Amino acid sequence: MMRFSSYKTFFKALSNETRFEIVKLLKEKGHKTVSEICKELRFEQSRVSHNLQCLVACGFLNVKQHGKTRIYSIDKNIARILDKIDRHMKKYGKRFETCDILKGKKTCKLVRT
Numbered sequence: 001m002m003r004f005s006s007y008k009t010f011f012k013a014l015s016n017e018t019r020f021e022i023v024k025l026l027k028e029k030g031h032k033t034v035s036e037i038c039k040e041l042r043f044e045q046s047r048v049s050h051n052l053q054c055l056v057a058c059g060f061l062n063v064k065q066h067g068k069t070r071i072y073s074i075d076k077n078i079a080r081i082l083d084k085i086d087r088h089m090k091k092y093g094k095r096f097e098t099c100d101i102l103k104g105k106k107t108c109k110l111v112r113t
Helices: 004-015 017-029 034-041 045-057 076-098
Strands: 061-066 069-074
Touching: 004 017, 017 034, 017 045, 017 061, 017 069, 017 076, 034 045, 034 069, 045 061, 069 076
Parallel strands: none
Antiparallel strands: 061 069
């Protein structure tokens, strides 16, 4: 069942640039430790750890414990959803960019793609 609040929360999780970059990295490059994520994204560990906690709690990421090391990976269902969003944006992305309503205006011109 579609609920506005659920969709809003789902997309809010990805609207944070740090969380988005973490998800993107893990989707493109696979399993990573916190240290590897920090190194590749050039983010501080506290920033990464805080956002990893959110992404795991929301089901975007999986985590496995190997001794003292935690290894993070993207959830397979989330990866499929993101692939579908990527295909949609490839087809309709120009319309999103030119939609004045999304920019806070009252009208939106339809741009054919």
